[in-house]
Amino acid sequence: MAKVHPGRFTADIEGDFVVFLIGMRINKLWKIHKWLPVAMAMPAMQRAQAADPSIGMLGQQGWFGRTTILVQYWRTTEDLMTFARDPRYTHRGAWKAFNRAVGTSGDVGIWHETFVVRAGDYETIYGNMPLFGLAQAGAHVPVARRGERAQERLAHRDAS
Structure with a gap:
């Protein structure tokens, strides 16, 4: 505890920082084959972020439910965007997999908001x-x- x-x-x-909110919403609970892979993609990204402090993520906390939310703090938007685009990390693959499996079906919702402070x-x-x-x-x-x-x-x- x-x-x-x-x-x-x-x-x-110290200095400017970025608050990044990201999450998903299970729109069709019975379509576990659609939302479970989306839910399982985030822990791999979090492990990669925690393993490499040089990427610029300062900290994070998350909550899981029908609507899942993860709050992350980043040093800069550039750091956040680099992580999202860098093929060494799992985000790009997870994003492509989401678009192939879910796309615009409405089965699973995803969202993010970025705030520069x-x-x-x-x-x-x-x-x-x-x-x-x-x-x-x-x-x-x-x-x-x-x-x-x-x-x-x-x-x-x-x-x-």
Whole structure:
């Protein structure tokens, strides 16, 4: 079980970073032969990402259900796009397999959203939590270091 850090913490990360949300939705539960290969493709990508810190992924967390979501933090969009296109990694093959097997049938939905966050343009709070989210990808620091209130933590960016 993950160690809980009692108290209030926030995240601190140097420079710009990218938040990448990606997932799938099982639209037709009975078509396991369509959605299971899609679901199984992600762990291989995650293993490749974890095995090579030089690719620029800072951290990730995921949740599996009918709608699956994976939240990843990347240093740059270039790092993310390089991973997606590089034939050394499994993404390209998984994308081609999805298009062949599912295509536009509607059996399985996939999605992603990419957000570029400029240095200091974020606010986080973690109360009595294990390392999580941006605090796991960056630095996990006491709230007082960046401000006691959300407004102060956001204003901190202007002081930098």
